[in-house]
Amino acid sequence: MDSARSFAPVQAADIGAFDHETDVLVAGFGCAGGAAAYEAATAGADVLVLERAGGPGGSAAMSGGELYLGGGTPVQRACGYDDTADNMFAYLRAALGPNADEDKLRLFCDGSLEHFAWFRERGITFNPSLYEGQSWMPPTQDGLMWLGENAYPYDVVARAVPRGHRPATESFGGWLLMDRLTAAAGEAGARHHVDTAATRLVLDGEAVVGLVARRYGERVTYRARRAVILTTGGFVDNEEMLADHAPVLLGHGKVSAGLDDGSGIAMGMAIGAATRGMSVTQIAASILPAMICRGMLVNALGQRFINEDVYPGLASAAAVRHQPGPHWVILDEEGYEDIPKRDLWNVRPAFADETLRGLEKDLGVPPGSLETAVATYNRHAEQGEDPYFHKNRRWLRPLRAPFAAIDPRRGFGGEDTSTGVSGFTLGGLRTTADGAVLDVSGNAIAGLYAAGRASSGIHGAGYISGTSLADGTFFGRRAGRAAAGGN
Amino acid sequence: MDSARSFAPVQAADIGAFDHETDVLVAGFGCAGGAAAYEAATAGADVLVLERAGGPGGSAAMSGGELYLGGGTPVQRACGYDDTADNMFAYLRAALGPNADEDKLRLFCDGSLEHFAWFRERGITFNPSLYEGQSWMPPTQDGLMWLGENAYPYDVVARAVPRGHRPATESFGGWLLMDRLTAAAGEAGARHHVDTAATRLVLDGEAVVGLVARRYGERVTYRARRAVILTTGGFVDNEEMLADHAPVLLGHGKVSAGLDDGSGIAMGMAIGAATRGMSVTQIAASILPAMICRGMLVNALGQRFINEDVYPGLASAAAVRHQPGPHWVILDEEGYEDIPKRDLWNVRPAFADETLRGLEKDLGVPPGSLETAVATYNRHAEQGEDPYFHKNRRWLRPLRAPFAAIDPRRGFGGEDTSTGVSGFTLGGLRTTADGAVLDVSGNAIAGLYAAGRASSGIHGAGYISGTSLADGTFFGRRAGRAAAGGN
Numbered sequence: 005m006d007s008a009r010s011f012a013p014v015q016a017a018d019i020g021a022f023d024h025e026t027d028v029l030v031a032g033f034g035c036a037g038g039a040a041a042y043e044a045a046t047a048g049a050d051v052l053v054l055e056r057a058g059g060p061g062g063s064a065a066m067s068g069g070e071l072y073l074g075g076g077t078p079v080q081r082a083c084g085y086d087d088t089a090d091n092m093f094a095y096l097r098a099a100l101g102p103n104a105d106e107d108k109l110r111l112f113c114d115g116s117l118e119h120f121a122w123f124r125e126r127g128i129t130f131n132p133s134l135y136e137g138q139s140w141m142p143p144t145q146d147g148l149m150w151l152g153e154n155a156y157p158y159d160v161v162a163r164a165v166p167r168g169h170r171p172a173t174e175s176f177g178g179w180l181l182m183d184r185l186t187a188a189a190g191e192a193g194a195r196h197h198v199d200t201a202a203t204r205l206v207l208d209g210e211a212v213v214g215l216v217a218r219r220y221g222e223r224v225t226y227r228a229r230r231a232v233i234l235t236t237g238g239f240v241d242n243e244e245m246l247a248d249h250a251p252v253l254l255g256h257g258k259v260s261a262g263l264d265d266g267s268g269i270a271m272g273m274a275i276g277a278a279t280r281g282m283s284v285t286q287i288a289a290s291i292l293p294a295m296i297c298r299g300m301l302v303n304a305l306g307q308r309f310i311n312e313d314v315y316p317g318l319a320s321a322a323a324v325r326h327q328p329g330p331h332w333v334i335l336d337e338e339g340y341e342d343i344p345k346r347d348l349w350n351v352r353p354a355f356a357d358e359t360l361r362g363l364e365k366d367l368g369v370p371p372g373s374l375e376t377a378v379a380t381y382n383r384h385a386e387q388g389e390d391p392y393f394h395k396n397r398r399w400l401r402p403l404r405a406p407f408a409a410i411d412p413r414r415g416f417g418g419e420d421t422s423t424g425v426s427g428f429t430l431g432g433l434r435t436t437a438d439g440a441v442l443d444v445s446g447n448a449i450a451g452l453y454a455a456g457r458a459s460s461g462i463h464g465a466g467y468i469s470g471t472s473l474a475d476g477t478f479f480g481r482r483a484g485r486a487a488a489g490g491n
Numbered sequence: 492m493d494s495a496r497s498f499a500p501v502q503a504a505d506i507g508a509f510d511h512e513t514d515v516l517v518a519g520f521g522c523a524g525g526a527a528a529y530e531a532a533t534a535g536a537d538v539l540v541l542e543r544a545g546g547p548g549g550s551a552a553m554s555g556g557e558l559y560l561g562g563g564t565p566v567q568r569a570c571g572y573d574d575t576a577d578n579m580f581a582y583l584r585a586a587l588g589p590n591a592d593e594d595k596l597r598l599f600c601d602g603s604l605e606h607f608a609w610f611r612e613r614g615i616t617f618n619p620s621l622y623e624g625q626s627w628m629p630p631t632q633d634g635l636m637w638l639g640e641n642a643y644p645y646d647v648v649a650r651a652v653p654r655g656h657r658p659a660t661e662s663f664g665g666w667l668l669m670d671r672l673t674a675a676a677g678e679a680g681a682r683h684h685v686d687t688a689a690t691r692l693v694l695d696g697e698a699v700v701g702l703v704a705r706r707y708g709e710r711v712t713y714r715a716r717r718a719v720i721l722t723t724g725g726f727v728d729n730e731e732m733l734a735d736h737a738p739v740l741l742g743h744g745k746v747s748a749g750l751d752d753g754s755g756i757a758m759g760m761a762i763g764a765a766t767r768g769m770s771v772t773q774i775a776a777s778i779l780p781a782m783i784c785r786g787m788l789v790n791a792l793g794q795r796f797i798n799e800d801v802y803p804g805l806a807s808a809a810a811v812r813h814q815p816g817p818h819w820v821i822l823d824e825e826g827y828e829d830i831p832k833r834d835l836w837n838v839r840p841a842f843a844d845e846t847l848r849g850l851e852k853d854l855g856v857p858p859g860s861l862e863t864a865v866a867t868y869n870r871h872a873e874q875g876e877d878p879y880f881h882k883n884r885r886w887l888r889p890l891r892a893p894f895a896a897i898d899p900r901r902g903f904g905g906e907d908t909s910t911g912v913s914g915f916t917l918g919g920l921r922t923t924a925d926g927a928v929l930d931v932s933g934n935a936i937a938g939l940y941a942a943g944r945a946s947s948g949i950h951g952a953g954y955i956s957g958t959s960l961a962d963g964t965f966f967g968r969r970a971g972r973a974a975a976g977g978n
Binding site for chain 2: 270273393443
């Protein structure tokens, strides 16, 4: 790797006079960086944010903007749902596990009501209505949606309450979120430099005291009087890091703004920072929630493997991680016609057939496999039960000819997405709940904080929509406050 | 973490006079350390090996001692099998993948004949006979065994040739292997200090020039004039590192001598070394190969999920990683009686029943699930085919009442092993094919090498018996030669 890509730290004594100086220096202006900058500036610190792109936003600005919040928010109450921090914790512990960081998760749930209020105070509103359908992204402006809370086994582990909070906007949720966070950070006094990519940490002895950055090929040096906060995002756009740590994402689509190159994680590792959960990812196939719940989701052997009404991120992760592919959605005509047009996204069946034997040939699954699977499904559906996977009885109905198969590799709207799978990374630098980066001996590195996907947050093996934006902003705020308090 | 557990490096200037000095300093006297020490000493270097335990051996000494070797060894030829490096590569690329390090794997296969000869020259012999049965560890002294090469899909990807080489001994293979490697290293001139745990790297600027160790609570310092080689093993005995990097092993048994604490990996990370594949593990359930191939292996839903004649490590990894448990082996009386006594290890059925409906109740699997699975299996077995998983037809026979179910959680011989699962870690420091440890920028760290399970070797996601000992010794030898050559 050429020296321009080196992440090795630089000693402050070798820099001499810095080009810029601030109290708190933030690398990366996505949701975590914006939240950190706002809180640090509000706490009275002089704050400067470096952003590699031409403007703030990061991958957060390209997201749907859903925020996983609960514990009894005004939106939940307006929709008729009681919730508690304990109930939220019980669900997330199961859905984000196993091996979620329970200390962080506890804080995240206990602080969720306050975090909701914080978003409202930043000018983000949520309409007090619930979208009842099964959808990745409702085509309405309802402010609340289900994110898997009402499906087995999660409805047994915790009381089913919807927690997907959606910013009210006629444009795009992620864009709105970042627009408001950028404005809030600026109003609080935080400055930012765009087109400026942090490349190396600056050390004074063992303490972090600044960053070296590149702007249009020139080296620019920044001194941080109090602390550096790394909020540079994950590493889905770095093929080498994916191969080393999260190879499940190799070859698939990238959920990012194209700049999640893992540079902050690498800068931390270069000075001995520990990492956690580097193999953990969000990974999802382009299956339609409103479609799978009305039929069967099967693997390349024609076998069902999960309740189709579960959060679709968990269904598709189960498929991609654990089941031989290709995967297929099997529907009958009545099921297909029953899908609300707004939830269909113009997806058309890849194959249709009067008989399951014919469909087996079309799909290349073992002869008899779909016949067996549908016969078993129908026998149970007639009794209103699903003893294999406990799909809710409201979705259970025997499937009758003619049948259709949908290929998730075709993507929404029918375009060929090669694998039909995309994702991003959830592991990163190991941090305390206040964002202090830990070294491999378990000690905090003086002057260094991290948040968002540059760090490891509340995720164990699982992922639910809105948990990355909510975790990034929640722990970004904590890191900002801690960094402003000095070290 | 208290300072006694700190992995932070020490500057040589802060040590002054070292207690000991050598050319090549090796940390850890398992199979990789022994191989490295032998080669470095043979190349003319003064070599000193530090071993934390009371004597050499490490986890290698507790293993079965199988060595994955091929390319046409004298043992393979004596048993009537031709083999080539290309054919070996084709199998291992599939069985150790996806995402195996193909550059290392290529060298490993191309050098396997020479590596076989090297073991013979060190006094390790292999009887020229093949064990034909399905077994983790044959109860005979046959020098060759199958390790999954003759099962689908591997028998399609490559020509089926057995490559499991077993040292001839009436005692234990791993013990014999380490006895010979220890003697060879000593005869070549390498010294060793036991009860001496390496704890920190010593740096001169950015170059590694020694180690700090602890012996009976006292600090002892070692200078390495040429290089340090970390061969300290993996991290299965470090619960915190498992939680951070390989949580799949949490709560399961540990395949180790109890000292695989990840200290070498942590020492490397503390100076900015990169890692690779830290989530990759060997993980296996205590299923009996001779038992599963004669029946069905099913998950908690009574579904088959793999061809039961595949290498049992891959079958059990598929079960533990990808299938809801508990898992069960379903046999009929004829199948059970057909198992050679020597391959039965006194394992008794947990349940026996005249009907599958009764067995379903005993196991708590969905009603009708075993009836469906067995009916499907039998319908195909009568045709001599397994269109779902392609189990070889020599094992296909319809299953008839009475039926039995075996619980792998009971372990061999019936003792309760809690989970019935055990394993060890395969990820570690990222190294070149010559063992040079790379930093996160991709540059070799001056003076630092690693091999064995302290490093990432030829494994992607998969594991085959004998590949860890063979990889550890093969790349340990290369690291020893490179380290002796200076830097």
